[in-house]
Amino acid sequence: MLSQTTEYALRAMCYLAYMKEGLIATGEIAENTKVPSNYLAKVLQQLAKADLVIGRRGVGGGYRIARPAPEITLLDVINSIDPISPITACPLGLVEHKGVLCPLHRKLDEAARTMIGVFDGISLSDVLGELGSVRPLCNAEMSKKIHLTLDKSGS
């Protein structure tokens, strides 16, 4: 349902949310999210355009998350790549349907609004911080790295 690109964007945002501060090189993000580096570079540019990450080019460059994880919803990330949009007018532009959607487009609109509600209700920190479950992206090595980051920031 969500595109591969969107799923990659969610992974990248999770990684940058773990890392919190400092610019992270695209290569490091690619390695930990298992996203091909060239593909990821384009995803990160889209995330930067949507003001979800802040990037700097060149030597020592990279990306960091633009806001704290509790303030970014899954919908923010999804909408920066392939927006989920309600249907507010007949996609065929039929004048007879002005102001009233047909049952096909009404059902598609309802489905879109349901998904908007679901993803708008989940922040990045909701999926990163759930107790008693495996964490996104985390193999054993990554778990250790995250604990170090969390210890450093005192959270």
Place this chain on the structure above:
Amino acid sequence: MLSQTTEYALRAMCYLAYMKEGLIATGEIAENTKVPSNYLAKVLQQLAKADLVIGRRGVGGGYRIARPAPEITLLDVINSIDPISPITACPLGLVEHKGVLCPLHRKLDEAARTMIGVFDGISLSDVLGELGSVRPLCNAEMSKKIHLTLDKSGS
């Protein structure tokens, strides 16, 4: 949320469901669904591959619906173009996540399953036959044509 191609496929299926019998030329379907003809030709090939329509090439060729509209769900049509799939294993292939999804992928899985449930519960005839509302694809001229088809088939 659904791709443009999927939305076009749903329109094409609605048109063929109205027409019920006889092969309909791609040009006629394109005109009534307001989908570019070349684009539609590819969509129809995908629908044929999924056994939702039956086509014949050449002079006098075209497409007809493969089964009655009550037997085709919106999910059947969606899945013939861009399938909505539950997430049954870690997309990163992490061994630590074997048998248990992380909260990110669990949320995405739940959302996918919600949409599968919604679209599997709606047949083409559900969206075509709703009383007291505008019908999919129908401007005034198309409404007349459909009434003729319905009258002819006695429904």
